[in-house]
Amino acid sequence: MRQIYKITYPNGKIYVGMDLTGTTLYFGSPRQRLIADDLGPEACRDLTIRKQVLWESENASESEVRAMERYFIETTGANNTEIGYNKWPRA
Numbered sequence: 001m002r003q004i005y006k007i008t009y010p011n012g013k014i015y016v017g018m019d020l021t022g023t024t025l026y027f028g029s030p031r032q033r034l035i036a037d038d039l040g041p042e043a044c045r046d047l048t049i050r051k052q053v054l055w056e057s058e059n060a061s062e063s064e065v066r067a068m069e070r071y072f073i074e075t076t077g078a079n080n081t082e083i084g085y086n087k088w089p090r091a
Contacts, residue, residue, distance in 0.1 A: 002065045004055040004072050009035060010043050015085040016054070016078040018069040020062060027051065030085045 001022035007015040007030070015035075017028030027049075036044055054072050057065070070089060078084030079091045 002057050002060050003053050004065070004068050006052045006054055006072070006076060006078070008050040008052070009039065009085075010048060011039055013038070013084050014076060014078050016069065016073045016076055018065050020065060031087070035085060 003019045003022065005017055005019065005028070007017070007027060009015075013035075015028060015030040017030070019026045019028075039047070055068050060068070073079050073084075073086045073089065076084065077091075078086040079089060081091075
């Protein structure tokens, strides 16, 4: 199963990513240091994040999944530094 997901952090900021393998507990590769600095040490000691599947397909090509990832990054505003942690595509 190929998926596009959204991670929501305690500060309300989001990260949108893709999973080409269908790994249930995959959380992508956001810039961990940036998130940790943004949240602060206290929040990182007791951290709850939410993962939501926004889209999934059993037979989409890799290019289709990448296009859907870009679509959701742009439509959610995850590439806006005020809203999210995605650095691509540039807002």
